[in-house]
Amino acid sequence: MKARNFNYVRPAGLAEILSLLERHGEGAVPLAGGQSLLATLNMRLSSPELLVDLGGAEDLKYISLERDEIVIGALTTHAEVLSSPIVQKGLPLVAEAVRHVAHVAIRNRGTIGGSLAYADPAAELPACAVALGATIVVGSSRGNRTVAAESFFKGMFATALKPGELILSVRFPAQQRERRWAFSELSRRRGDFAIAGMAAVADTKKATITDARVVYFGCVERPTLARRVAEGMCGKTLPLADSAWIGEAVQADITPLDSPGWRGSTKLQLATVLTRRALHTMQESSLGIDWA
Ligand SMILES: Cc1cc2nc3c(=O)[nH]c(=O)nc-3n(C[C@H](O)[C@H](O)[C@H](O)COP(=O)(O)OP(=O)(O)OC[C@H]3O[C@@H](n4cnc5c(N)ncnc54)[C@H](O)[C@@H]3O)c2cc1C
Structure with missing residues (x-):
């Protein structure tokens, strides 16, 4: 398929970009790297009147x-x-x-x-x-x-x-001293979009977790904060001695839906496995630095 007809403009700077976007409202769409937008145009999932190329806004x-x-x-x-x-x-x-x-x-x-x-x-x-x-x-x-x-x-x-x-x-x-992090994802091939993924940070005192933020992606509709998993981490010492609680906490935090080729229950299981792996590797993650 090919994109519907559209007009294209590459303004010289940010002020002109913002003024064009204001003037054309929903009819205008910003074009950055084009890596997602051009595919949606060609599949006719989007059909703007005007593409506003951001390339001239060097200050961004x-x-x-x-x-x-x-x-x-x-x-x-x-x-x-x-x-x-x-x-x-x-x-x-x-x-x-x-x-x-x-x-x-x-x-x-x-x-x-x-x-x-x-x-x-x-x-x-x-x-x-x-x-x-x-x-x-x-x-x-x-x-x-x-x-x-x-x-x-x-x-x-x-x-x-x-x-x-x-x-x-x-x-x-910026990463502060005593903050640890973990990132983990599962995809069919390296570079493919994630089927299930997890990004987490944890503040520690000595090796004990005092605060944590855990986010799932890929297996949920939008990046989702996992409050029960984070609560479960707080007060625990790295490396985690016990990970039996993780499955129940993940299940309380996210409800992955079925999608073509993947059952929601499989994605939940993948998210649980990722969480276990990520929390075990958190111990080795580099600590932050003092920015003061
Ligand atoms: C084969 C393939 C595999 C990919 N795999 C991954 C992957 O594994 N993980 C991943 O994260 N991404 C992946 N991507 C997407 C890639 O990361 C894109 O770079 C990203 O999604 C969009 O960035 P872009 O600059 O190309 O935006 P564009 O395609 O130019 O724009 C995307 C959308 O954002 C809007 N937009 C762009 N910039 C702005 C702005 N500054 N303000 C407001 N709206 C804006 C556009 O109007 C459009 O609606 C993949 C893409 C391809 C083609």
């Missing part, structure tokens, strides 16, 4: 450390995130997760803003944003607002973005 391409936050501009590619020393040092969970995003060619063009806006339930970066308690900075010609990642993802391919709005950046709290 950066990774910076601002006090204890790492800020990544929306147009930063997955490949740039992967090779960034700031990310490797200060966001080890993201550095690990992005290795699982597709293949080199897609990572060279796909962007972090596109991944968050597209909100594929099996995507790695939205799950990391929720696990780390990141904030998404959204802009329009009326001004900027911030949305906690936890409230940003509304459902399958659905976000809190309103017509005319653009993701400008994402702000991640």
Whole structure:
């Protein structure tokens, strides 16, 4: 199939992009790396009147450390995130997760803003944003607002973005000393979207977990915080001596639905296995650093 006819424009900068998005409302769609959008156009799942190419907004391409936050501009590619020393040092969970995003060619063009806006339930970066308690900075010609990642993802391919709005950046709290992390996913082949995945961070005192955030993706409609699993982790010492409680906690937190080729009960079992593995590897995960 081929895409329906559309107009294309590549404005020179952010102000012009935002003004076009405002003027055309739902008829205009931003184009970042095109790795997901072009497929949806060709399959006629989306038929905008106007594609607004973000490529001219060079100022949305950066990774910076601002006090204890790492800020990544929306147009930063997955490949740039992967090779960034700031990310490797200060966001080890993201550095690990992005290795699982597709293949080199897609990572060279796909962007972090596109991944968050597209909100594929099996995507790695939205799950990391929720696990780390990141904030998404959204802009329009009326001004900027911030949305906690936890409230940003509304459902399958659905976000809190309103017509005319653009993701400008994402702000991640940098890895602190005594914070451990774990990332794990199962997919048919390396680089495929996850059937089930998990991203987690845990604050520790000596080796005892004092606080934790655990997020499932792939097997659920949107990145989902697992409160019972997190509660179960708190007070336990690494390495975990007992993992018998995990199955019941995962079942209380998520209810995977059947999908072509996969029963919901199988995905639940996979999520339980991943959780067990991830929590055991948490012991070895690098500890954070002092940013002060
Ligand atoms: C074969 C294949 C395998 C893949 N495997 C994976 C995988 O394993 N894991 C994974 O996470 N992803 C995977 N992807 C998707 C890839 O990560 C894309 O890069 C990502 O989903 C979209 O990024 P993009 O920059 O290409 O966005 P685009 O395709 O340009 O845009 C996607 C959507 O986001 C909107 N958008 C883009 N940027 C913004 C912005 N700044 N503000 C608001 N809206 C915006 C667009 O309007 C569009 O609706 C795969 C893609 C392919 C083709």
